[in-house]
Amino acid sequence: MSGGAHVLVVEDERNVGETLAERLQAAGYRVTLAASAARARLAWRAQTPQLTLLDVGLPDGNGFELAGELRAAVPQSAIIFLTAHGNPEERVRGLELGADDYLTKPFHFRELLLRIQNCLKRAQDLAELPGEMRGVVRIGLAHVDFERFSAEVDGVSHALTHKECAVLRLLASRVGKAVSRDEILDRAWSADEFPTSRTVDNFIVRLRKLVEPDPDEPRLIRSIRGVGYLLTEVLRD
Amino acid sequence: MNAKAGQGSLSVLPARRTRLIAFLAAVWIALVLSLGAWWITLLVRQARQIGELQSLAGSADSAVAAQWASTRRMVVGESSVFLLLLLAVTALLGWLYWRENRRARSMQAFFAAFTHELRTPLTSIRLQAEAIAEGDQRVELARRLLEDSNRLESQIDKTLELARIEGGGPLSEQSVPLRGWLDRTLSSIAATHGPGVEVRMHLDDSLPAILADAAAVQMILRNLLENSVRHARLERVQVRLTARALNGKVLLEYHDNGAGTAVQGRELGRLFGRGAASGGSGVGLYLVRTLMQRMGGRADFYSAPGEGFRAELCFTASAEEPAS
Numbered sequence: 001m002s003g004g005a006h007v008l009v010v011e012d013e014r015n016v017g018e019t020l021a022e023r024l025q026a027a028g029y030r031v032t033l034a035a036s037a038a039r040a041r042l043a044w045r046a047q048t049p050q051l052t053l054l055d056v057g058l059p060d061g062n063g064f065e066l067a068g069e070l071r072a073a074v075p076q077s078a079i080i081f082l083t084a085h086g087n088p089e090e091r092v093r094g095l096e097l098g099a100d101d102y103l104t105k106p107f108h109f110r111e112l113l114l115r116i117q118n119c120l121k122r123a124q125d126l127a128e129l130p131g132e133m134r135g136v137v138r139i140g141l142a143h144v145d146f147e148r149f150s151a152e153v154d155g156v157s158h159a160l161t162h163k164e165c166a167v168l169r170l171l172a173s174r175v176g177k178a179v180s181r182d183e184i185l186d187r188a189w190s191a192d193e194f195p196t197s198r199t200v201d202n203f204i205v206r207l208r209k210l211v212e213p214d215p216d217e218p219r220l221i222r223s224i225r226g227v228g229y230l231l232t233e234v235l236r237d
Numbered sequence: 238m239n240a241k242a243g244q245g246s247l248s249v250l251p252a253r254r255t256r257l258i259a260f261l262a263a264v265w266i267a268l269v270l271s272l273g274a275w276w277i278t279l280l281v282r283q284a285r286q287i288g289e290l291q292s293l294a295g296s297a298d299s300a301v302a303a304q305w306a307s308t309r310r311m312v313v314g315e316s317s318v319f320l321l322l323l324l325a326v327t328a329l330l331g332w333l334y335w336r337e338n339r340r341a342r343s344m345q346a347f348f349a350a351f352t353h354e355l356r357t358p359l360t361s362i363r364l365q366a367e368a369i370a371e372g373d374q375r376v377e378l379a380r381r382l383l384e385d386s387n388r389l390e391s392q393i394d395k396t397l398e399l400a401r402i403e404g405g406g407p408l409s410e411q412s413v414p415l416r417g418w419l420d421r422t423l424s425s426i427a428a429t430h431g432p433g434v435e436v437r438m439h440l441d442d443s444l445p446a447i448l449a450d451a452a453a454v455q456m457i458l459r460n461l462l463e464n465s466v467r468h469a470r471l472e473r474v475q476v477r478l479t480a481r482a483l484n485g486k487v488l489l490e491y492h493d494n495g496a497g498t499a500v501q502g503r504e505l506g507r508l509f510g511r512g513a514a515s516g517g518s519g520v521g522l523y524l525v526r527t528l529m530q531r532m533g534g535r536a537d538f539y540s541a542p543g544e545g546f547r548a549e550l551c552f553t554a555s556a557e558e559p560a561s
Binding site (some may be wrong): 013015016018019021022023057084085087104105106107108110117 | 340349352353356358359360361362363364365378381384
Protein backbone atom coordinates (compact mmCIF):
# COMPACT_ATOMS: atom_id res chain seq x y z
CA MET A 1 0.00 0.00 0.00
CA SER A 2 2.83 2.40 0.81
CA GLY A 3 4.68 2.03 -2.50
CA GLY A 4 7.80 3.36 -0.79
CA ALA A 5 6.38 6.89 -0.59
CA HIS A 6 8.64 9.48 1.03
CA VAL A 7 7.24 10.76 4.33
CA LEU A 8 8.76 13.70 6.17
CA VAL A 9 8.12 13.51 9.92
CA VAL A 10 8.52 16.89 11.65
CA GLU A 11 8.37 16.14 15.37
CA ASP A 12 10.48 17.60 18.17
CA GLU A 13 9.60 15.02 20.81
CA ARG A 14 12.42 12.54 20.34
CA ASN A 15 10.63 9.37 21.48
CA VAL A 16 7.52 10.12 19.42
CA GLY A 17 9.52 11.09 16.34
CA GLU A 18 11.88 8.12 16.44
CA THR A 19 9.16 5.57 17.07
CA LEU A 20 6.98 7.04 14.33
CA ALA A 21 9.89 6.97 11.89
CA GLU A 22 10.74 3.35 12.76
CA ARG A 23 7.16 2.16 12.49
CA LEU A 24 6.56 3.97 9.20
CA GLN A 25 9.76 2.46 7.81
CA ALA A 26 8.55 -0.96 8.92
CA ALA A 27 5.30 -0.22 7.05
CA GLY A 28 7.31 0.35 3.87
CA TYR A 29 7.68 4.13 3.73
CA ARG A 30 10.89 6.05 3.21
CA VAL A 31 11.11 8.38 6.16
CA THR A 32 13.05 11.54 6.95
CA LEU A 33 12.85 12.74 10.55
CA ALA A 34 13.26 16.44 11.33
CA ALA A 35 13.20 17.68 14.93
CA SER A 36 12.79 21.38 14.14
CA ALA A 37 11.38 23.76 11.55
CA ALA A 38 14.90 24.58 10.31
CA ARG A 39 15.70 20.90 9.75
CA ALA A 40 12.35 20.37 8.05
CA ARG A 41 13.17 23.12 5.52
CA LEU A 42 16.53 21.48 4.77
CA ALA A 43 14.86 18.08 4.47
CA TRP A 44 12.22 19.10 1.93
CA ARG A 45 14.82 20.97 -0.12
CA ALA A 46 17.02 17.85 -0.19
CA GLN A 47 14.22 15.46 -1.09
CA THR A 48 10.61 16.23 -1.93
CA PRO A 49 8.23 14.46 0.46
CA GLN A 50 4.97 13.01 -0.83
CA LEU A 51 3.50 13.49 2.60
CA THR A 52 4.51 15.48 5.67
CA LEU A 53 3.50 14.68 9.24
CA LEU A 54 3.75 18.02 10.98
CA ASP A 55 3.77 18.68 14.72
CA VAL A 56 2.17 22.04 15.54
CA GLY A 57 4.43 23.00 18.47
CA LEU A 58 8.04 23.18 17.30
CA PRO A 59 10.99 24.60 19.24
CA ASP A 60 11.91 27.13 16.55
CA GLY A 61 8.58 27.97 15.03
CA ASN A 62 4.94 27.25 14.64
CA GLY A 63 3.78 24.25 12.64
CA PHE A 64 0.99 26.30 11.07
CA GLU A 65 3.45 28.82 9.64
CA LEU A 66 5.72 26.02 8.47
CA ALA A 67 2.76 24.43 6.69
CA GLY A 68 2.31 27.65 4.69
CA GLU A 69 5.98 27.57 3.68
CA LEU A 70 5.79 23.89 2.82
CA ARG A 71 2.63 24.41 0.78
CA ALA A 72 4.37 27.13 -1.24
CA ALA A 73 7.66 25.23 -1.64
CA VAL A 74 6.33 21.71 -2.20
CA PRO A 75 2.67 22.04 -3.22
CA GLN A 76 2.33 18.38 -4.15
CA SER A 77 3.15 17.22 -0.60
CA ALA A 78 0.12 16.22 1.45
CA ILE A 79 0.16 17.49 5.03
CA ILE A 80 -1.19 15.84 8.15
CA PHE A 81 -0.99 17.85 11.37
CA LEU A 82 -0.16 15.96 14.55
CA THR A 83 -0.91 17.91 17.68
CA ALA A 84 -1.60 17.55 21.37
CA HIS A 85 -4.02 20.50 21.16
CA GLY A 86 -7.29 19.16 19.90
CA ASN A 87 -9.48 22.24 20.16
CA PRO A 88 -11.80 22.91 17.20
CA GLU A 89 -10.30 26.37 16.47
CA GLU A 90 -6.85 24.89 15.89
CA ARG A 91 -8.27 22.09 13.79
CA VAL A 92 -10.12 24.53 11.56
CA ARG A 93 -7.04 26.74 11.31
CA GLY A 94 -4.90 23.78 10.28
CA LEU A 95 -7.35 22.64 7.63
CA GLU A 96 -7.73 26.19 6.30
CA LEU A 97 -3.98 26.44 5.97
CA GLY A 98 -4.10 23.56 3.56
CA ALA A 99 -3.60 20.55 5.77
CA ASP A 100 -5.14 17.43 4.32
CA ASP A 101 -5.84 15.97 7.72
CA TYR A 102 -5.47 16.69 11.41
CA LEU A 103 -4.81 14.06 14.07
CA THR A 104 -4.88 14.68 17.82
CA LYS A 105 -2.36 13.02 20.12
CA PRO A 106 -2.44 10.37 21.44
CA PHE A 107 -3.46 8.47 18.33
CA HIS A 108 -3.40 4.84 17.27
CA PHE A 109 -0.68 4.06 14.77
CA ARG A 110 -3.11 2.08 12.61
CA GLU A 111 -5.39 5.10 12.39
CA LEU A 112 -2.46 7.27 11.36
CA LEU A 113 -1.46 4.69 8.77
CA LEU A 114 -4.97 4.66 7.34
CA ARG A 115 -5.04 8.43 7.10
CA ILE A 116 -1.61 8.49 5.45
CA GLN A 117 -2.84 5.99 2.86
CA ASN A 118 -5.98 8.05 2.19
CA CYS A 119 -3.99 11.27 1.82
CA LEU A 120 -1.48 9.66 -0.51
CA LYS A 121 -4.28 8.21 -2.59
CA ARG A 122 -5.96 11.61 -2.92
CA ALA A 123 -2.62 13.19 -3.79
CA GLN A 124 -2.09 10.52 -6.43
CA ASP A 125 -5.57 11.09 -7.86
CA LEU A 126 -4.76 14.78 -8.12
CA ALA A 127 -1.46 14.03 -9.83
CA GLU A 128 -3.20 11.91 -12.49
CA LEU A 129 -4.53 14.71 -14.65
CA PRO A 130 -6.61 14.15 -17.75
CA GLY A 131 -5.14 15.74 -20.89
CA GLU A 132 -7.43 18.78 -20.89
CA MET A 133 -6.34 19.71 -17.37
CA ARG A 134 -2.61 19.67 -18.05
CA GLY A 135 -0.71 22.91 -18.43
CA VAL A 136 -2.32 26.18 -17.42
CA VAL A 137 -6.06 26.71 -17.76
CA ARG A 138 -7.88 29.97 -17.19
CA ILE A 139 -10.86 30.06 -14.86
CA GLY A 140 -12.13 33.61 -14.61
CA LEU A 141 -9.34 35.81 -13.32
CA ALA A 142 -7.11 32.90 -12.32
CA HIS A 143 -4.54 31.08 -14.43
CA VAL A 144 -4.66 27.70 -12.74
CA ASP A 145 -1.90 25.13 -12.92
CA PHE A 146 -3.28 21.91 -11.44
CA GLU A 147 0.08 20.16 -11.76
CA ARG A 148 1.78 22.80 -9.62
CA PHE A 149 -1.19 23.41 -7.28
CA SER A 150 -1.06 27.12 -8.00
CA ALA A 151 -3.26 29.89 -9.34
CA GLU A 152 -1.94 33.19 -10.67
CA VAL A 153 -4.19 36.21 -10.34
CA ASP A 154 -3.03 39.63 -11.61
CA GLY A 155 0.57 38.41 -11.64
CA VAL A 156 0.38 37.18 -8.03
CA SER A 157 0.81 33.45 -7.47
CA HIS A 158 -1.38 31.70 -4.89
CA ALA A 159 -0.71 28.18 -3.61
CA LEU A 160 -3.80 26.01 -3.80
CA THR A 161 -4.44 23.41 -1.13
CA HIS A 162 -5.08 19.85 -2.23
CA LYS A 163 -8.74 20.17 -1.36
CA GLU A 164 -9.13 23.46 -3.24
CA CYS A 165 -7.47 21.83 -6.22
CA ALA A 166 -9.70 18.77 -5.97
CA VAL A 167 -12.90 20.87 -5.80
CA LEU A 168 -11.85 23.18 -8.63
CA ARG A 169 -10.76 20.27 -10.80
CA LEU A 170 -14.01 18.43 -10.25
CA LEU A 171 -15.99 21.51 -11.28
CA ALA A 172 -13.68 22.11 -14.27
CA SER A 173 -14.12 18.53 -15.48
CA ARG A 174 -17.91 19.12 -15.69
CA VAL A 175 -18.02 22.60 -17.20
CA GLY A 176 -21.59 23.71 -17.71
CA LYS A 177 -23.00 20.91 -15.55
CA ALA A 178 -24.08 21.07 -11.92
CA VAL A 179 -22.06 19.07 -9.41
CA SER A 180 -23.81 18.14 -6.20
CA ARG A 181 -22.38 18.99 -2.79
CA ASP A 182 -22.43 15.31 -1.88
CA GLU A 183 -20.29 14.43 -4.86
CA ILE A 184 -17.84 17.20 -4.02
CA LEU A 185 -17.61 15.84 -0.48
CA ASP A 186 -17.14 12.30 -1.79
CA ARG A 187 -14.33 13.26 -4.13
CA ALA A 188 -12.38 15.77 -2.08
CA TRP A 189 -12.81 14.49 1.47
CA SER A 190 -12.15 11.03 2.83
CA ALA A 191 -14.62 8.86 4.69
CA ASP A 192 -12.83 9.32 8.02
CA GLU A 193 -13.30 13.08 7.93
CA PHE A 194 -16.64 14.54 8.90
CA PRO A 195 -17.24 17.60 6.76
CA THR A 196 -20.69 19.09 6.23
CA SER A 197 -22.25 20.73 3.20
CA ARG A 198 -21.30 23.99 4.86
CA THR A 199 -17.63 22.96 4.54
CA VAL A 200 -18.06 22.80 0.75
CA ASP A 201 -19.72 26.22 0.78
CA ASN A 202 -16.73 27.68 2.63
CA PHE A 203 -14.36 26.26 0.04
CA ILE A 204 -16.48 27.70 -2.75
CA VAL A 205 -16.38 31.14 -1.10
CA ARG A 206 -12.58 30.96 -1.11
CA LEU A 207 -12.42 29.78 -4.70
CA ARG A 208 -14.77 32.56 -5.79
CA LYS A 209 -12.47 35.13 -4.20
CA LEU A 210 -9.76 33.75 -6.44
CA VAL A 211 -11.54 33.45 -9.77
CA GLU A 212 -14.50 35.82 -9.76
CA PRO A 213 -14.16 39.49 -10.79
CA ASP A 214 -16.86 40.21 -8.20
CA PRO A 215 -17.14 37.39 -5.62
CA ASP A 216 -20.38 38.89 -4.26
CA GLU A 217 -22.00 38.51 -7.69
CA PRO A 218 -20.54 35.17 -8.81
CA ARG A 219 -20.84 34.44 -12.52
CA LEU A 220 -18.26 31.68 -12.94
CA ILE A 221 -18.97 29.37 -10.00
CA ARG A 222 -22.74 29.55 -9.77
CA SER A 223 -24.87 28.09 -6.98
CA ILE A 224 -27.59 25.78 -8.18
CA ARG A 225 -30.27 25.85 -5.51
CA GLY A 226 -30.85 22.47 -3.88
CA VAL A 227 -28.12 20.80 -5.94
CA GLY A 228 -24.65 22.25 -5.68
CA TYR A 229 -22.39 24.28 -7.93
CA LEU A 230 -21.74 24.80 -11.60
CA LEU A 231 -18.63 26.16 -13.31
CA THR A 232 -19.58 28.11 -16.42
CA GLU A 233 -16.31 28.43 -18.28
CA VAL A 234 -12.75 27.09 -18.52
CA LEU A 235 -10.34 28.41 -21.13
CA ARG A 236 -7.01 27.03 -22.31
CA ASP A 237 -4.18 29.49 -21.84
CA MET B 238 -32.76 24.12 41.68
CA ASN B 239 -32.49 20.36 41.43
CA ALA B 240 -32.44 20.51 37.68
CA LYS B 241 -29.27 22.52 37.90
CA ALA B 242 -27.57 20.32 40.46
CA GLY B 243 -23.95 19.76 39.56
CA GLN B 244 -23.72 22.89 37.46
CA GLY B 245 -21.30 25.37 38.95
CA SER B 246 -20.48 28.85 37.83
CA LEU B 247 -18.08 27.35 35.28
CA SER B 248 -21.08 26.09 33.33
CA VAL B 249 -22.05 29.69 32.47
CA LEU B 250 -20.98 30.35 28.92
CA PRO B 251 -18.08 32.83 28.70
CA ALA B 252 -19.91 35.12 26.27
CA ARG B 253 -23.02 35.14 28.46
CA ARG B 254 -20.91 35.77 31.56
CA THR B 255 -19.08 38.63 29.85
CA ARG B 256 -22.38 40.20 28.81
CA LEU B 257 -23.73 39.84 32.37
CA ILE B 258 -20.61 41.43 33.87
CA ALA B 259 -20.68 44.26 31.31
CA PHE B 260 -24.36 44.89 32.15
CA LEU B 261 -23.70 44.92 35.91
CA ALA B 262 -20.69 47.23 35.42
CA ALA B 263 -22.83 49.61 33.33
CA VAL B 264 -25.57 49.60 36.02
CA TRP B 265 -22.99 50.25 38.75
CA ILE B 266 -21.34 53.13 36.86
CA ALA B 267 -24.76 54.65 36.05
CA LEU B 268 -25.71 54.39 39.73
CA VAL B 269 -22.45 56.01 40.85
CA LEU B 270 -22.82 58.85 38.33
CA SER B 271 -26.50 59.45 39.24
CA LEU B 272 -25.68 59.47 42.96
CA GLY B 273 -22.76 61.79 42.30
CA ALA B 274 -24.90 64.19 40.25
CA TRP B 275 -27.69 64.10 42.81
CA TRP B 276 -25.26 64.68 45.67
CA ILE B 277 -23.53 67.60 43.91
CA THR B 278 -26.92 69.20 43.15
CA LEU B 279 -27.95 68.77 46.77
CA LEU B 280 -24.62 70.14 47.90
CA VAL B 281 -24.89 73.27 45.73
CA ARG B 282 -28.49 73.83 46.88
CA GLN B 283 -27.57 73.39 50.55
CA ALA B 284 -24.60 75.72 50.20
CA ARG B 285 -26.79 78.36 48.54
CA GLN B 286 -29.46 78.07 51.22
CA ILE B 287 -26.84 78.32 53.94
CA GLY B 288 -25.42 81.40 52.25
CA GLU B 289 -28.88 83.00 51.95
CA LEU B 290 -29.79 82.23 55.57
CA GLN B 291 -26.39 83.56 56.65
CA SER B 292 -26.94 86.86 54.81
CA LEU B 293 -30.46 87.11 56.26
CA ALA B 294 -29.16 86.57 59.79
CA GLY B 295 -26.49 89.23 59.22
CA SER B 296 -22.95 89.14 60.39
CA ALA B 297 -23.57 90.58 63.84
CA ASP B 298 -23.90 87.27 65.56
CA SER B 299 -20.52 85.61 65.12
CA ALA B 300 -21.66 82.38 66.88
CA VAL B 301 -24.45 81.85 64.33
CA ALA B 302 -22.01 82.60 61.47
CA ALA B 303 -19.56 80.04 62.82
CA GLN B 304 -22.35 77.45 63.05
CA TRP B 305 -23.36 78.11 59.43
CA ALA B 306 -19.74 77.72 58.31
CA SER B 307 -19.40 74.49 60.29
CA THR B 308 -22.57 73.06 58.76
CA ARG B 309 -21.31 73.96 55.28
CA ARG B 310 -17.95 72.25 55.94
CA MET B 311 -19.74 69.15 57.23
CA VAL B 312 -21.97 68.90 54.15
CA VAL B 313 -19.01 69.40 51.78
CA GLY B 314 -16.81 66.96 53.74
CA GLU B 315 -19.43 64.22 53.95
CA SER B 316 -20.24 64.55 50.27
CA SER B 317 -16.60 64.36 49.25
CA VAL B 318 -15.96 61.31 51.43
CA PHE B 319 -19.06 59.61 50.09
CA LEU B 320 -18.08 60.28 46.45
CA LEU B 321 -14.48 59.22 47.03
CA LEU B 322 -15.69 55.98 48.63
CA LEU B 323 -17.90 55.27 45.64
CA LEU B 324 -15.01 55.92 43.26
CA ALA B 325 -12.66 53.76 45.34
CA VAL B 326 -15.15 50.87 45.40
CA THR B 327 -15.61 51.20 41.63
CA ALA B 328 -11.84 51.12 41.08
CA LEU B 329 -11.50 48.14 43.43
CA LEU B 330 -14.24 46.21 41.61
CA GLY B 331 -12.57 46.99 38.27
CA TRP B 332 -9.21 45.82 39.57
CA LEU B 333 -10.70 42.62 41.03
CA TYR B 334 -12.41 41.88 37.74
CA TRP B 335 -9.19 42.48 35.77
CA ARG B 336 -7.21 40.22 38.17
CA GLU B 337 -9.81 37.46 38.05
CA ASN B 338 -9.90 37.66 34.28
CA ARG B 339 -6.10 37.38 34.05
CA ARG B 340 -6.12 34.45 36.46
CA ALA B 341 -8.82 32.69 34.43
CA ARG B 342 -6.78 33.15 31.25
CA SER B 343 -3.67 31.82 33.02
CA MET B 344 -5.61 28.81 34.28
CA GLN B 345 -6.87 28.15 30.78
CA ALA B 346 -3.31 28.36 29.43
CA PHE B 347 -2.12 26.06 32.22
CA PHE B 348 -4.73 23.39 31.50
CA ALA B 349 -3.92 23.58 27.78
CA ALA B 350 -0.20 23.18 28.57
CA PHE B 351 -0.87 20.50 31.20
CA THR B 352 -2.96 18.51 28.73
CA HIS B 353 -0.20 18.88 26.15
CA GLU B 354 2.35 17.68 28.69
CA LEU B 355 0.26 14.59 29.39
CA ARG B 356 -0.71 13.84 25.82
CA THR B 357 2.83 13.90 24.46
CA PRO B 358 4.33 11.11 26.62
CA LEU B 359 1.02 9.27 26.33
CA THR B 360 1.39 9.30 22.53
CA SER B 361 4.89 7.92 22.85
CA ILE B 362 3.80 5.24 25.35
CA ARG B 363 0.99 4.14 23.07
CA LEU B 364 3.28 3.97 20.05
CA GLN B 365 5.85 1.86 21.96
CA ALA B 366 3.16 -0.39 23.46
CA GLU B 367 1.56 -0.99 20.04
CA ALA B 368 4.99 -1.87 18.62
CA ILE B 369 5.62 -4.33 21.45
CA ALA B 370 2.15 -5.84 20.99
CA GLU B 371 3.02 -6.44 17.36
CA GLY B 372 6.15 -8.37 18.30
CA ASP B 373 8.89 -5.72 18.46
CA GLN B 374 11.08 -6.78 21.38
CA ARG B 375 13.83 -4.16 21.32
CA VAL B 376 15.19 -2.95 24.65
CA GLU B 377 15.13 0.58 23.21
CA LEU B 378 11.33 0.53 23.36
CA ALA B 379 11.45 -0.31 27.07
CA ARG B 380 13.91 2.56 27.61
CA ARG B 381 11.57 4.99 25.89
CA LEU B 382 8.61 3.67 27.89
CA LEU B 383 10.55 4.23 31.08
CA GLU B 384 11.51 7.76 30.03
CA ASP B 385 7.94 8.65 29.14
CA SER B 386 6.52 7.21 32.35
CA ASN B 387 9.09 9.26 34.31
CA ARG B 388 7.95 12.35 32.45
CA LEU B 389 4.31 11.64 33.26
CA GLU B 390 5.17 11.03 36.91
CA SER B 391 7.12 14.27 37.10
CA GLN B 392 4.26 16.25 35.57
CA ILE B 393 1.77 14.80 38.02
CA ASP B 394 4.16 15.42 40.95
CA LYS B 395 4.62 19.04 39.92
CA THR B 396 0.88 19.59 39.66
CA LEU B 397 0.23 18.00 43.06
CA GLU B 398 3.04 20.04 44.61
CA LEU B 399 1.60 23.19 43.09
CA ALA B 400 -1.82 22.40 44.58
CA ARG B 401 -0.20 21.66 47.97
CA ILE B 402 1.90 24.82 48.01
CA GLU B 403 -0.93 27.06 46.79
CA GLY B 404 -3.15 25.52 49.46
CA GLY B 405 -0.62 26.52 52.15
CA GLY B 406 0.69 22.97 52.73
CA PRO B 407 3.43 22.85 55.37
CA LEU B 408 7.13 22.16 54.78
CA SER B 409 9.23 20.11 57.13
CA GLU B 410 12.47 22.02 57.59
CA GLN B 411 15.49 20.31 59.03
CA SER B 412 19.24 20.46 58.81
CA VAL B 413 20.28 19.06 55.42
CA PRO B 414 24.02 18.45 54.78
CA LEU B 415 24.63 19.32 51.13
CA ARG B 416 27.91 17.42 50.78
CA GLY B 417 27.15 13.80 49.93
CA TRP B 418 23.36 14.33 49.96
CA LEU B 419 23.51 16.64 46.94
CA ASP B 420 25.70 14.19 45.03
CA ARG B 421 23.37 11.23 45.68
CA THR B 422 20.21 13.19 44.95
CA LEU B 423 21.43 14.77 41.72
CA SER B 424 22.90 11.51 40.46
CA SER B 425 19.58 9.73 40.90
CA ILE B 426 17.65 12.57 39.24
CA ALA B 427 20.13 12.80 36.35
CA ALA B 428 19.94 9.02 35.87
CA THR B 429 16.25 9.32 34.94
CA HIS B 430 17.30 11.45 31.95
CA GLY B 431 19.75 8.88 30.62
CA PRO B 432 23.42 9.27 29.72
CA GLY B 433 22.87 12.57 27.91
CA VAL B 434 23.00 14.55 31.16
CA GLU B 435 26.30 15.33 32.87
CA VAL B 436 26.40 17.09 36.23
CA ARG B 437 29.61 18.59 37.64
CA MET B 438 29.72 19.78 41.22
CA HIS B 439 32.10 22.11 43.02
CA LEU B 440 31.25 22.40 46.70
CA ASP B 441 33.30 24.41 49.22
CA ASP B 442 35.07 22.21 51.77
CA SER B 443 33.67 24.21 54.66
CA LEU B 444 30.11 24.15 53.37
CA PRO B 445 27.62 24.20 56.26
CA ALA B 446 24.34 22.27 56.24
CA ILE B 447 21.24 24.15 55.11
CA LEU B 448 17.93 24.61 56.88
CA ALA B 449 15.47 23.19 54.38
CA ASP B 450 12.83 20.61 53.53
CA ALA B 451 14.81 17.82 51.83
CA ALA B 452 11.84 16.78 49.65
CA ALA B 453 11.36 20.40 48.53
CA VAL B 454 15.06 20.73 47.62
CA GLN B 455 14.77 17.47 45.69
CA MET B 456 11.78 18.88 43.79
CA ILE B 457 13.72 22.10 43.11
CA LEU B 458 16.72 20.22 41.68
CA ARG B 459 14.50 17.93 39.64
CA ASN B 460 12.62 20.88 38.13
CA LEU B 461 15.85 22.70 37.27
CA LEU B 462 17.35 19.63 35.62
CA GLU B 463 14.17 18.87 33.71
CA ASN B 464 14.07 22.45 32.57
CA SER B 465 17.63 22.17 31.25
CA VAL B 466 16.96 18.89 29.43
CA ARG B 467 13.76 20.25 27.89
CA HIS B 468 15.06 23.62 26.74
CA ALA B 469 18.74 22.92 26.04
CA ARG B 470 17.82 20.73 23.07
CA LEU B 471 21.31 19.27 22.98
CA GLU B 472 22.49 15.70 22.69
CA ARG B 473 24.60 16.28 25.77
CA VAL B 474 23.36 18.57 28.52
CA GLN B 475 26.04 19.76 30.92
CA VAL B 476 25.17 21.24 34.27
CA ARG B 477 27.62 22.91 36.63
CA LEU B 478 26.66 23.23 40.27
CA THR B 479 28.66 25.25 42.77
CA ALA B 480 27.90 25.87 46.42
CA ARG B 481 29.57 28.23 48.90
CA ALA B 482 28.88 29.75 52.28
CA LEU B 483 28.10 33.47 52.38
CA ASN B 484 27.27 35.46 55.55
CA GLY B 485 25.14 32.85 57.24
CA LYS B 486 23.65 31.76 53.93
CA VAL B 487 24.51 29.02 51.46
CA LEU B 488 24.55 30.06 47.82
CA LEU B 489 23.93 27.31 45.30
CA GLU B 490 24.61 28.26 41.69
CA TYR B 491 23.18 26.15 38.89
CA HIS B 492 24.31 26.74 35.30
CA ASP B 493 23.54 24.72 32.16
CA ASN B 494 25.00 24.81 28.65
CA GLY B 495 21.62 25.21 26.93
CA ALA B 496 20.54 27.62 24.23
CA GLY B 497 19.29 30.14 26.78
CA THR B 498 16.30 32.38 26.34
CA ALA B 499 15.57 36.07 25.89
CA VAL B 500 12.86 35.85 28.58
CA GLN B 501 14.20 37.72 31.58
CA GLY B 502 13.95 38.31 35.30
CA ARG B 503 10.77 37.49 37.17
CA GLU B 504 9.07 36.39 33.96
CA LEU B 505 11.10 33.17 34.13
CA GLY B 506 9.45 32.10 37.37
CA ARG B 507 5.96 33.43 36.70
CA LEU B 508 3.20 30.91 37.29
CA PHE B 509 1.91 29.48 33.99
CA GLY B 510 4.39 31.73 32.15
CA ARG B 511 5.72 29.98 29.07
CA GLY B 512 8.15 31.20 26.44
CA ALA B 513 7.05 31.30 22.80
CA ALA B 514 8.92 28.09 21.97
CA SER B 515 8.55 26.54 25.40
CA GLY B 516 7.04 23.14 25.70
CA GLY B 517 6.53 23.31 29.45
CA SER B 518 3.46 24.04 31.52
CA GLY B 519 4.86 27.12 33.29
CA VAL B 520 4.92 25.48 36.69
CA GLY B 521 8.49 24.18 37.19
CA LEU B 522 10.38 27.43 37.84
CA TYR B 523 7.44 28.92 39.72
CA LEU B 524 7.66 25.98 42.14
CA VAL B 525 11.42 26.49 42.49
CA ARG B 526 10.92 30.16 43.40
CA THR B 527 7.96 29.56 45.71
CA LEU B 528 9.54 26.63 47.55
CA MET B 529 12.71 28.68 48.10
CA GLN B 530 10.65 31.56 49.50
CA ARG B 531 8.70 29.20 51.76
CA MET B 532 12.03 27.94 53.16
CA GLY B 533 13.12 31.50 53.91
CA GLY B 534 15.46 31.63 50.94
CA ARG B 535 15.50 33.17 47.49
CA ALA B 536 15.73 32.00 43.89
CA ASP B 537 16.89 34.20 41.02
CA PHE B 538 16.98 33.15 37.39
CA TYR B 539 19.15 34.50 34.60
CA SER B 540 19.33 33.61 30.95
CA ALA B 541 20.34 35.07 27.62
CA PRO B 542 20.34 33.58 24.12
CA GLY B 543 23.47 31.48 23.68
CA GLU B 544 24.46 31.71 27.34
CA GLY B 545 22.45 28.92 28.89
CA PHE B 546 20.28 29.15 31.97
CA ARG B 547 21.53 30.09 35.43
CA ALA B 548 19.76 29.84 38.78
CA GLU B 549 20.99 31.26 42.08
CA LEU B 550 19.47 29.56 45.11
CA CYS B 551 20.11 31.21 48.45
CA PHE B 552 19.46 28.93 51.46
CA THR B 553 19.63 29.70 55.17
CA ALA B 554 22.64 27.95 56.74
CA SER B 555 21.73 25.60 59.56
CA ALA B 556 23.13 26.42 63.01
CA GLU B 557 22.98 22.83 64.16
CA GLU B 558 25.18 19.97 63.09
CA PRO B 559 23.27 17.57 60.84
CA ALA B 560 22.51 14.12 62.17
CA SER B 561 24.90 11.69 60.54
